[in-house]
Amino acid sequence: MDKVGALAPDFELPDQHGTPMKLSGFRGRNVVLVFYPAAFTGVCHSELHALREFSTDAQILTVSVDSMFTQRAWADQEGYTFPLLSDFWPHGQVSQQYGVFDDMKGLAKRGTFIIDGGGVIRWSVVNPIGIARDVADYAKALADMS
Structure with a gap:
């Protein structure tokens, strides 16, 4: 589903600390919105490690259907300081809004959306669950x- 040029669907999800985060709260800043299938998995590990080292002024937000508690344990273990948002309940609702929810597996595909300060999606890529993305493209x- 190509959403480039469209207004990014707004949402509010808890981060790994339980703090509600609203996408529209980042208006005025570019946002790199990264959906991933599951914490503690190989490809997700390598992608989020690359994000941890990524130098950008944009706000990085990551989203999976894992619970807030799983997100917290993973962030603490790996030293992730950017928000890991929980799309746990209603299960995958935000992933569905962005067209990246895999109904058969109950997980998000690897979707990334770069959203400008006005809330418009300017770039996106969606990969199957097993195919990593390249931070250099971001x-x-x-x-x-x-």
């Missing part, structure tokens, strides 16, 4: 927005 997309 950097290029953000640079192209400048």
Whole structure:
């Protein structure tokens, strides 16, 4: 589902500490919104480690259907300081809004959406669950927005 050029669906989800975070609360800043299937898994581990090292002024928000408690344990173990948002209940509702929910597996596909300060999706990529994304593509997309 191509959403480039559309207003990003707003949402509110708890982060790994239980703090509610609303996408529209980041208006005025670019946002890199990264959906991933599950914490503590190999490909997700490598992708979030790359995000941890990613240098950007954009706000990074990651989302999976894991519970807030799972997100917290993983963030603490791996040293992730960006928000890990829980799309746990209603199960996958935000992932569905972005067209990245896999109904058969009950998980999010690997979708990334770069949203500008006005809330418009400027770039996106959606990969199957087993195929990693490249953070360098995010950097290029953000640079192209400048």
